Amino acid sequence: MAGRNNNKGRGGGAGRGNNNNNSTAGRGGRGNYRFKSSSSKTGLNKELEGNIFDLGERSSADLMRTTQIKIAQYVGAHYSGDIMAELQTKTEFVVPPPEFPATAKARQPVYETMIRAQQANNLTKAERRKARIETDIAALPQPPD
Numbered sequence: 001m002a003g004r005n006n007n008k009g010r011g012g013g014a015g016r017g018n019n020n021n022n023s024t025a026g027r028g029g030r031g032n033y034r035f036k037s038s039s040s041k042t043g044l045n046k047e048l049e050g051n052i053f054d055l056g057e058r059s060s061a062d063l064m065r066t067t068q069i070k071i072a073q074y075v076g077a078h079y080s081g082d083i084m085a086e087l088q089t090k091t092e093f094v095v096p097p098p099e100f101p102a103t104a105k106a107r108q109p110v111y112e113t114m115i116r117a118q119q120a121n122n123l124t125k126a127e128r129r130k131a132r133i134e135t136d137i138a139a140l141p142q143p144p145d
Helices: 060-078 081-089 102-139
Strands: none
Touching: 060 081
């Protein structure tokens, strides 16, 4: 029993009751094992797979930046470059007012009067149709109660 406390012959301190050395060998060793998940996180969109921002991870600032860039590129490819620019610069895109040529500005009053005349013509047609339908309804025999 003289060598019981000196566990050199049994695997270098991996024996029973020596749990302070973080060894995983032997009975009772706690070890220094950390579980790493092999599954990658995915979002709702397959094209943005792997570009998921998770707050609790290392280098989360870099992850957030690259995720924002990938999202902006995806949105720009599917919708428009204006939206992509808004996401990248984080500023609102303001559409400048259109500049019409002088010839278009000169034709505008004539075009407006033509449209107003068409609208008035359609309104009188609808009123005549309504009056005709009302007279047809009034001419129908009344059903007995």
